[in-house]
Amino acid sequence: MLRGADWQGVRASLIAELAATLDDAARLRRETDPLAPVHGFTLEQAYEIQRASIALRHGRGEKPVGVKLGFTSRAKMVQMGVDSLIWGLLTDAMLYEEGATVPLDHFIHPRVEPELCFLTSRPIDRPLTLLEAAGYLAGVAPAMEIIDSRFRNFKFNLEDVVADNCSSAGVVVGEFSPDVGDLANRGVTMRFNGRPVAMGSTGAILGNPLRSVVQASRLASAAGLTLPAGSLIMAGAATAAEALAPGLHVSVDIGGLGRAEFTTG
Numbered sequence: 001m002l003r004g005a006d007w008q009g010v011r012a013s014l015i016a017e018l019a020a021t022l023d024d025a026a027r028l029r030r031e032t033d034p035l036a037p038v039h040g041f042t043l044e045q046a047y048e049i050q051r052a053s054i055a056l057r058h059g060r061g062e063k064p065v066g067v068k069l070g071f072t073s074r075a076k077m078v079q080m081g082v083d084s085l086i087w088g089l090l091t092d093a094m095l096y097e098e099g100a101t102v103p104l105d106h107f108i109h110p111r112v113e114p115e116l117c118f119l120t121s122r123p124i125d126r127p128l129t130l131l132e133a134a135g136y137l138a139g140v141a142p143a144m145e146i147i148d149s150r151f152r153n154f155k156f157n158l159e160d161v162v163a164d165n166c167s168s169a170g171v172v173v174g175e176f177s178p179d180v181g182d183l184a185n186r187g188v189t190m191r192f193n194g195r196p197v198a199m200g201s202t203g204a205i206l207g208n209p210l211r212s213v214v215q216a217s218r219l220a221s222a223a224g225l226t227l228p229a230g231s232l233i234m235a236g237a238a239t240a241a242e243a244l245a246p247g248l249h250v251s252v253d254i255g256g257l258g259r260a261e262f263t264t265g
């Protein structure tokens with residue numbers, strides 16, 4: 001019979017193995033079958049797999065740049081059939097220059113979502129209230145997230161998507177504005193070649209996207225992490241995601257904040 005210490009060892013090596021599977025899938029742009037139904041890991045273990053896979057990226061020299069939240073809007077929960085807020089970790093290798101061409105061969109089956117991106121001005125090392133959140137921010141920008149599930153056909157359950165770093169793959173951030181005071185109802189329009197493909201309101205993000213900062217502070221402190229000053233916080237999509245194809249000019253306009261755009265190559 002396996003004793004406590006042996007179980008710990010088995011568990012640690014399974015977490016490392018699953019982290020490597022997902023890291024390989026992302027690096028080699030190769031879909032993988034769902035892992036949670038086979039290995040039966042918990043949500044807590046899914047976050048351990050996520051951190052282990054990010055550690056592999058850090059080991060290759062990628063630098064942490066912030067966090068992203070997922071499933072902060074009903075539209076996204078309904079689209080993916082998952083109903084809990086999740087978070088993932090961003091590295092500098094996921095940043096694509098605003099206005100530039102994003103090569104789609106970096107991804108498996110990329111989709112894009114309209115978002116807001118916050119920039120922190122002070123370290124966040126404890127759970128913040130909604131009233132406090134603005135005081136920790138240097139600005140907010142129109143942004144888009146490119147998600148690219150490593151799972152076949154973008155099909156996953158909650159544990160799998162968390163282990164897969166919440167499908168994080170690319171981030172495009174526009175210009176930051178310092179005023180983060182009144183973001184609860186700004187119009188959001190995402191366009192492909194000038195044609196609107198997704199429309200909504202920033203209010204779709206937890207009623208007020210500043211709540212994403214509150215949630216990020218709670219999740220980070222529960223995980224024992226400090227978000228340093230200068231971190232990005234991607235608030236989560238305001239609408240469902242749209243599949244990308246080559247040769248698209250993709251833009252998002254957010255009322256009062258301006259536009260972010262890129263072209264697919």
Ligand code: OOG
Pocket residue numbers: 069070071072073076080113145147148149161166167235236237
């Ligand atoms: C998971 C990521 C969800 C969001 O903004 O809701 C997400 C997925 O849909 O693949 O990034």
